[in-house]
Amino acid sequence: MAYLxxxxxxxxxxxxxxxxxxxxxxxxxxGVSTKVAGVRPNNILAVRGPYGHGFGLESGKSYxxxxxxxxxxxxxxxxxxxxxxxxxxxxxxxGARTADQLFLLKEVEKLGAQVFPATDDGSMGFAGNAxxxxxxxxxxxxxxxxxxxxxxxxxxxxxxLAEKKKIRYEGSYVRDVRCAVGIxxxxxxxxxxxxxxxxxxxxxxxxxxxGIRK
Amino acid sequence: MEGVNTVRxxxxxxxxxxxxxxxxxxxLASGILGNEHSLIMRAYRAGASAVVTKTVFNNxxxxxxxxxxxxxxxxxxxxxxxxxxxxxxxxxxxxxxKEESKPLxxxxxxxxxxxxxxxxxxxxxxxxxxxxxxxxxPHVAGTGSEIGSKPDLVKEVVLAVRDALPRALIFAKLTPNxxxxxxxxxxxxxxGADGLTAVNTLRGTGxxxxxxxxLLSHGYGGVSGHALHPVALYAVQNLRTVLPDTPIIGVGGxxxxxxxxxxxxxxxxxxQIGTAIRKRGLKIFGELRDDLAxxxxxxxxxxxxxxxxxxxx
Numbered sequence: 001m002a003y004l005x006x007x008x009x010x011x012x013x014x015x016x017x018x019x020x021x022x023x024x025x026x027x028x029x030x031g032v033s034t035k036v037a038g039v040r041p042n043n044i045l046a047v048r049g050p051y052g053h054g055f056g057l058e059s060g061k062s063y064x065x066x067x068x069x070x071x072x073x074x075x076x077x078x079x080x081x082x083x084x085x086x087x088x089x090x091x092x093x094x095g096a097r098t099a100d101q102l103f104l105l106k107e108v109e110k111l112g113a114q115v116f117p118a119t120d121d122g123s124m125g126f127a128g129n130a131x132x133x134x135x136x137x138x139x140x141x142x143x144x145x146x147x148x149x150x151x152x153x154x155x156x157x158x159x160x161l162a163e164k165k166k167i168r169y170e171g172s173y174v175r176d177v178r179c180a181v182g183i184x185x186x187x188x189x190x191x192x193x194x195x196x197x198x199x200x201x202x203x204x205x206x207x208x209x210x211g212i213r214k
Numbered sequence: 215m216e217g218v219n220t221v222r223x224x225x226x227x228x229x230x231x232x233x234x235x236x237x238x239x240x241x242l243a244s245g246i247l248g249n250e251h252s253l254i255m256r257a258y259r260a261g262a263s264a265v266v267t268k269t270v271f272n273n274x275x276x277x278x279x280x281x282x283x284x285x286x287x288x289x290x291x292x293x294x295x296x297x298x299x300x301x302x303x304x305x306x307x308x309x310x311x312k313e314e315s316k317p318l319x320x321x322x323x324x325x326x327x328x329x330x331x332x333x334x335x336x337x338x339x340x341x342x343x344x345x346x347x348x349x350x351x352p353h354v355a356g357t358g359s360e361i362g363s364k365p366d367l368v369k370e371v372v373l374a375v376r377d378a379l380p381r382a383l384i385f386a387k388l389t390p391n392x393x394x395x396x397x398x399x400x401x402x403x404x405x406g407a408d409g410l411t412a413v414n415t416l417r418g419t420g421x422x423x424x425x426x427x428x429l430l431s432h433g434y435g436g437v438s439g440h441a442l443h444p445v446a447l448y449a450v451q452n453l454r455t456v457l458p459d460t461p462i463i464g465v466g467g468x469x470x471x472x473x474x475x476x477x478x479x480x481x482x483x484x485x486q487i488g489t490a491i492r493k494r495g496l497k498i499f500g501e502l503r504d505d506l507a508x509x510x511x512x513x514x515x516x517x518x519x520x521x522x523x524x525x526x527x
Contacts, residue, residue, distance in 0.1 A: 181492055
C-alpha cells in the first residue's frame, strides 16, 4: 500500500526492489490514485507491506504468462525468480489496447526475457487480445501452467483457456483493498470466503472453480 | 496410568444470552469480515457461535479511503467509515448464508429512529435471527455514538425498532465514549432492548511522526484491542450492577481465554471477538473453545452456564 500523506493510500504491486529503491506501477483510476500517480520528485510517499502472496513457482516447469493493463508487476517478479531456476521455461505475453500502453515492456527486456506484445489495434505485435495469442501458442507447444494478471474479463478468459487445456491456472485479482491485513473484509472474493489482501491476490483455478460451482 | 476411569466427561459449552442460544460463548463482533455471505460462513466454520454482520444502513455507503486501520502491540485504531451496499443488497447476502443452526445477527445503523426501524425490519425479513443496533460507532457523523451517547436518543431508537418488531431479538451496542454507560444501558432496556453489547470502540487518533500525518485518512477513529479491554470490562461490570438481569455480551480486547473469563467474572453472558482476528486469524474461535473446555475440565465443571455462574463475584 502506498500512502500519500493526508490524501490516502492505494494498493499496488512492487516490481523492483534493491536497497532503498522500490519501483511500482500506479494505475490512475480516479480519486486517490490520480494524486498518487501525480507525485513528483521530493514528494513523500510512504509504503506499507508487502501483503499477500504471488504466483507459485516450481523448477523444471513451463509457464505461459499473460499480463494486461497494469498487470505486469507481479509477472515481472515471477520472471525474475523463474530465470534463476534450472530447466524452467516461460513465455511472456503483454497485452494492451495500443502500443503506448504496453506498460513495463522494457523492464522485462532488460531482464533478458523475450516479450510477445499483443495489441487490440495491432499497433505492436499480435493484433488481438493477449489470451487469444496465448491460446494459439498453446496449440503449438505444451506448457504446465497459465498465469495471468490484468483486467477481470481477461483473467476469466485465461482461466477458461487453462481449464480447456487442462493445465494449472493462477490469476492475480483486484478488489477494494483497504485495511490490507485481513479484517475489514472489503476485498472479499465473492462466494469464496477469501480475501485478496490476506489470502491472495493470486488464486488458483481450483480455488476459483470451487466458488463458481456453488 | 490411562484407564477406563479417565474417560472424559462430555463438556457442554453452550451459552445463553437471553433468548439467544449459542453453541459456545464466542461470537464474531460486528465490523470484522461480516459483509458477505461466504465470509460469514467461513467464520461459522471456524467455530464462531454467532456472527454479527457489518453495520447495514438503508442506502449504500462508501466508507473512508485507506488508510483505515493501524495497529501496534497495544491497540488498533480504525476508521473504516461503515461501508456497505445498503439494506436491499445486504438482504440478498443474508439470504445466501446457509448456516441454519447458528444465529446470524445483523448490525443495524441509521441516522434516525425511522432508518433504524426500517432497516431492522428488512434484515429480520431477510432471515436475520436478531439485530444489534449500532448506537456506538465513534467516527461517522450523524449516527453511532452521536446518537448513542445520549440516553433519550438511545431509548427513542430502541423504542422505534421495538414498535416495528414486537417479537424480534434486539441488542443495543453501547459506546464507551460517555460518562455513564449505565444510563445508556438503562435507556436501551427501557426502550425494549432484550440485551446489551458492551462496548464499541473508544474514540482516538494517532500520527505518523515522520510523515507528520494522521494514521487514518479520516483523521480519527476507534480504539480497539488490548487497550480497550479494561474499559470494556468496567462497562460490563457497571451495566451488570445497574441491570442485574439483562443479558450482556462483552466485547473489547479478547485475545485469550483469560480475557474472556474476565468478562464472565464481570457479568457478561458471552463475548465477541474482533481485533484479535488480525493476529490470530479465525482459528481463534476453535482455540478459545478448546481452552474453555480445558478450564471447565480443570474446574471439574461439565457445563459453561454453571461454571459462569460460579465465576461471578
